Amino acid sequence: MIRARAPFLAAGVLALLAGLWGGLARLGLDVGAPPTFAAGHGLLMTMGFLGTVIGLERAVALRRRLAYAVPAIAAIATVALLLGLSVAPWLLVAAAVAFASANAYMLRVRPDLSVATMGLGGLAWIAAALALVIGAEMPRIVPLIAAFLVLTVVGERLELSKLSRPPAWAGAAFVLACAVLAAGAAAALTVSGAARVAGAGLVALALWLAVWDIAWRTVRRPGATRYIALALIGGYVWLAAAGVTWILAPDGATVFAYDALVHTVFVGFVMSMIFAHELVIVPAVAGIALPFTRAFYLPLALLHASLTARIAGDAAGDAGVWQWAATTNASRCCCSPPSPSGPRAASSGHGPRPGAGEPHGLDRRHRSTRNRCQSSGTPFSVWTPRSLKRVPEPITRSFTVLETSTSPGPARAEFWSMFVM
Numbered sequence: 001m002i003r004a005r006a007p008f009l010a011a012g013v014l015a016l017l018a019g020l021w022g023g024l025a026r027l028g029l030d031v032g033a034p035p036t037f038a039a040g041h042g043l044l045m046t047m048g049f050l051g052t053v054i055g056l057e058r059a060v061a062l063r064r065r066l067a068y069a070v071p072a073i074a075a076i077a078t079v080a081l082l083l084g085l086s087v088a089p090w091l092l093v094a095a096a097v098a099f100a101s102a103n104a105y106m107l108r109v110r111p112d113l114s115v116a117t118m119g120l121g122g123l124a125w126i127a128a129a130l131a132l133v134i135g136a137e138m139p140r141i142v143p144l145i146a147a148f149l150v151l152t153v154v155g156e157r158l159e160l161s162k163l164s165r166p167p168a169w170a171g172a173a174f175v176l177a178c179a180v181l182a183a184g185a186a187a188a189l190t191v192s193g194a195a196r197v198a199g200a201g202l203v204a205l206a207l208w209l210a211v212w213d214i215a216w217r218t219v220r221r222p223g224a225t226r227y228i229a230l231a232l233i234g235g236y237v238w239l240a241a242a243g244v245t246w247i248l249a250p251d252g253a254t255v256f257a258y259d260a261l262v263h264t265v266f267v268g269f270v271m272s273m274i275f276a277h278e279l280v281i282v283p284a285v286a287g288i289a290l291p292f293t294r295a296f297y298l299p300l301a302l303l304h305a306s307l308t309a310r311i312a313g314d315a316a317g318d319a320g321v322w323q324w325a326a327t328t329n330a331s332r333c334c335c336s337p338p339s340p341s342g343p344r345a346a347s348s349g350h351g352p353r354p355g356a357g358e359p360h361g362l363d364r365r366h367r368s369t370r371n372r373c374q375s376s377g378t379p380f381s382v383w384t385p386r387s388l389k390r391v392p393e394p395i396t397r398s399f400t401v402l403e404t405s406t407s408p409g410p411a412r413a414e415f416w417s418m419f420v421m
Contacts, residue, residue: 005060005285015052015081018044019037021033024330025037026041037082039084040088042138043092046148050270056068056285057284058070076091093129093132095125103119103121112159114158118152122152146202147181150239154178154209173208178205180198181202184199192251199243200243200247202265203240206239206243207240213236215229228276231272231276234268239268245264246261256315259322259326268307272303310322310329
């Protein structure tokens with residue numbers, strides 16, 4: 001099965017490298033990038049690279065062959081973007097529809113707020129792809145692409161936040177923040193300044209995660225747990241910064257303002273999330289062990305430092321600082337500490353605990369749960385539909401997070417059952 005995923009992984013890497021190459025050309029550097037790479041930089045990085053990788057992760061989670069249509073179509077769309085084919089937007093629409101369909105299936109077998117949030121992200125992807133088809137300007141589409149990625153990520157984080165046992169009002173606040181983000185992103189297509197509303201949604205989600213995400217509880221743990229938690233927290237800081245930027249400069253009136261508006265969310269937040277989850281996702285999807293070492297902190301630190309310098313250059317209107325920092329950003333986006341290829345982290349014993357920064361002591365109870373829902377080194381969204389189990393589990397129990405000593409029972413029913421269909 002791992003070998004069958006190789007073409008999708010290769011397409012994702014191709015989209016990443018081509019997008020970064022085109023990004024360097026857009027900085028004014030003479031790097032010899034083809035014109036289609038520079039023109040398609042944003043789409044290659046988001047719907048090409050991230051769309052393929054997220055679609056592949058979702059297919060692994062669902063364990064259904066039809067789910068692989070998402071990364072397959074996204075990979076074909078990537079090739080079309082690289083070749084400058086006019087069919088590329090339609091292929092992106094098809095990939096988005098396949099992704100939304102996979103989320104709809106998940107929601108049918110497990111009606112849960114976290115799955116519904118990811119489903120809303122899939123709808124945002126469809127809207128963004130359709131906007132491309134009708135020829136909308138890219139600054140108008142950016143909020144929808146951001147909503148797709150942000151809602152998909154926070155949907156997965158919401159599942160893990162059950163360990164913090166949020167009260168009922170926290171669920172209502174989360175739903176409101178997601179609705180504000182989605183509404184603002186949709187309105188930005190036709191209404192000038194509507195990105196301010198989406199920015200308010202970004203700030204609200206960042207504040208929600210700041211209060212309820214378990215990363216704030218596990219950052220004191222050593223090793224990979226602390227690294228993952230710090231990467232997550234850094235991403236939440238950039239998510240709030242992105243929201244503030246969108247509120248202050250919703251239309252990106254200048255080149256520097258637009259650069260800050262785009263990259264605070266796509267580099268600051270999204271890439272931080274990738275760094276945080278790579279120790280879990282890569283072994284599960286690619287079958288490559290990633291033993292954690294302190295060297296992982298170096299690319300993460302350089303990512304945040306270079307992006308901070310880039311935003312400072314944007315604020316000052318300093319093209320030299322902006323160009324240097326953006327070039328460093330590009331190198332950090334495709335750089336991680338080297339680690340040997342080998343068995344899956346689940347069998348190597350060196351992989352991180354599943355779930356971003358889960359509480360200490362997980363390994364003591366791992367064997368009793370690993371074959372039921374999730375094993376070490378698998379994506380957070382790997383779960384078995386209740387319809388396939390002999391004894392269905394209660395709707396208030398997490399399907400993707402192992403029970404731990406700090407979570408002796410299911411989450412509070414009043415919080416999650418409010419939103420169960």
